[in-house]
Amino acid sequence: SAVISQKPSRDICQRGTSLTIQCQVDSQVTMMFWYRQQPGQSLTLIATANQGSEATYESGFVIDKFPISRPNLTFSTLTVSNMSPEDSSIYLCSVGQGSGETQYFGPGTRLLVL
Amino acid sequence: GQQLNQSPQSMFIQEGEDVSMNCTSSSIFNTWLWYKQDPGEGPVLLIALYKAGELTSNGRLTAQFGITRKDSFLNISASIPSDVGIYFCAGQRQGGSEKLVFGKGTKLTVNP
16 A cells, blocks of 8 residues: 655644644555544545546535645645634544555544644 | 444553454444554554454454354453553445444553
8 A cells, every 4th residue: 555644743823823734645546535633523525636637625624714725646745824723633544455446544634723 | 433332442461361342233344354452653553354144353353253243352362561552343335446434442451
């Protein structure tokens, strides 16, 4: 499976600021996904990022709040904008690989907003 | 958004015991996946199931894709302390271009 890294691994931020999370994959992948996992909860898809096109956002998530870049087939960023304490979560990227395009996850970015 | 019904929510067992957890859905999925998440880590794929009725093993883990394509179960045999963690099921309707729908997770505690 692909090796996926995320930066930063964790951060503590002040409300009203923005944080950009990076996801790097060691092989070229078509689809990259960004998920949010709120404390003690399951994973919820934020958006799907394809290289060369705009990200597709799920219901309840908007581009102004979570802008995404996908400049090439191995890298993507997610920005959490104008943060509030409710944005405190783990943010995870995943990629599809293999014959079934099974999704594999990065280690996550733990965000605490004060 | 839609979620899968995963049960039990938590389990407390003794080392050496077998564990069973399952997921159900009101709609059909073409792929079922089981992940384990350790504290401070991202989910790690345990087993992927692609065909209705498929039974797949990975060491002490066994998972089945329900024949109706609306359910799946995961069994862990002879549990050990390192099995502790949260187990998530996930369903996918199409291939990799389709999003994953997750269960709420089963938190497993193994007492030595």
